[in-house]
Amino acid sequence: QKEVEQDPGPLSVPEGAIVSLNCTYSNSAFQYFMWYRQYSRKGPELLMYTYSSGNKEDGRFTAQVDKSSKYISLFIRDSQPSDSATYLCAMSEGGGANNLFFGTGTRLTVIP
Amino acid sequence: GAVVSQHPSWVICKSGTSVKIECRSLDFQATTMFWYRQFPKQSLMLMATSNEGSKATYEQGVEKDKFLINHASLTLSTLTVTSAHPEDSSFYICSAQKGLLQETQYFGPGTRLLVL
Numbered sequence: 541q542k543e544v545e546q547d548p549g550p551l552s553v554p555e556g557a558i559v560s561l562n563c564t565y566s567n568s569a570f571q572y573f574m575w576y577r578q579y580s581r582k583g584p585e586l587l588m589y590t591y592s593s594g595n596k597e598d599g600r601f602t603a604q605v606d607k608s609s610k611y612i613s614l615f616i617r618d619s620q621p622s623d624s625a626t627y628l629c630a631m632s633e634g635g636g637a638n639n640l641f642f643g644t645g646t647r648l649t650v651i652p
Numbered sequence: 653g654a655v656v657s658q659h660p661s662w663v664i665c666k667s668g669t670s671v672k673i674e675c676r677s678l679d680f681q682a683t684t685m686f687w688y689r690q691f692p693k694q695s696l697m698l699m700a701t702s703n704e705g706s707k708a709t710y711e712q713g714v715e716k717d718k719f720l721i722n723h724a725s726l727t728l729s730t731l732t733v734t735s736a737h738p739e740d741s742s743f744y745i746c747s748a749q750k751g752l753l754q755e756t757q758y759f760g761p762g763t764r765l766l767v768l
Contacts, residue, residue, distance in 0.1 A: 548693060574755070583656065583745060583759030584696075628696070640757075642696040 543567055546629055546643025555652050559616040563629035563643045566610065570631040570641075573605050575614045578626045578645065587627075588614065619650045654680050656748045658760035665736055666768055673731045673763045675746030681726035682748035686757070687719075690743040702729045736767040 546563045553559055561575075571592055576584035588603040590596045596603045602615040612631070616623055629643040655678040665671050675685055683704050688696045700721050702708045708721035718740075720732040729748075733740055745762040 542695075544695065576759075581661070581761060583658075583747070583761045585759070586755055586757070589755040630696075640698065644693060644695050 543641040544629060544631060544643045547646055548644050550647040550649060552649045552651060553619055555619060555621060555650055557619050557650075559614075559619050559623070559648060559650075561614040561616075561627050561629075561646050561648070563612050563631075564610055565612075565631060565641075567631075567633070567641075568607070568610065569633045570607075570610075572632045572634070573603070573612050574630045574640075575601075575603055576628040576630060578628060580625075584628055621650045621652050624649045654748075654750050654756075654758045656746065656758045656760040658744075658746055658763050660763060661761060662764040662766075664766045664768065667737050668735055671733045671736055671765060673733075673744055673746075673765075675729045675731070675748065675760050677727045677748040677750075677758070680748070680750050682729075682750060683726065684749040685723060685729040686747045686749070687721060687729075687731050688745045688747070690745065690762075696745065699731075733765065736765070738767045741765055741767045 544565045573590045575588040577587050578584040590603050593605045593607045600617045604613040626645040626647045628645040630640050632640045657676045659674045685702045687699045690696045699714045700708045700710045702721050702723040704723045710716045723729040743762050747757045747759045750756040
């Protein structure tokens with residue numbers, strides 16, 4: 541079983557839709573959860589960073605962590621064509637950058 | 653800002669040759685850099701952690717004699733794939749850490765390697 545599972549998509553939505561991206565994991569020791577956005581031919585850039593369970597909101601983006609279900613989500617409100625990218629979840633036990641486990645990424649296309 | 657560059661962005665080589673990939677932090681000093689590999693439709697997998705002035709720490713299953721890492725300065729780390737074979741064809745991506753936490757890890761754009 542993989543440490544982190546993520547549906548690779550692709551996912552296509554119309555502009556303005558609410559997008560829900562999800563990851564599940566098996567290691568109950570994970571405490572740090574991240575979402576990265578990766579545009580084509582670019583490196584991943586950090587979107588959201590959360591510690592332990594709960595919600596975190598930043599503009600149109602909301603990250604949710606449910607440690608009891610080992611499930612994390614990223615919601616994008618009022619999606620824009622510029623949100624079209626691959627979204628990767630990542631998580632780790634400790635706060636350092638070592639032992640960061642990534643999902644495979646979900647490819648999202650927002651259609652104008 | 654915090655920009656990390658990689659060079660080359662893509663490379664095609666013959667089996668048996670060595671390929672060097674450079675990772676540079678352009679506007680900050682990075683005491684730690686990381687090298688990842690990503691096969692198609694798979695996750696980014698950490699290969700090694702590189703600290704300036706010391707030997708790299710390799711993840712389990714990564715051959716240190718095949719993937720040579722040199723972190724010669726606070727802004728440059730290099731990955732050399734020695735005697736490359738077709739199964740080494742992959743997307744290699746580095747990241748540089750600006751601070752102590754994961755949220756200060758900045759990724760390069762990646763290098764696509766194709767070994768014929």
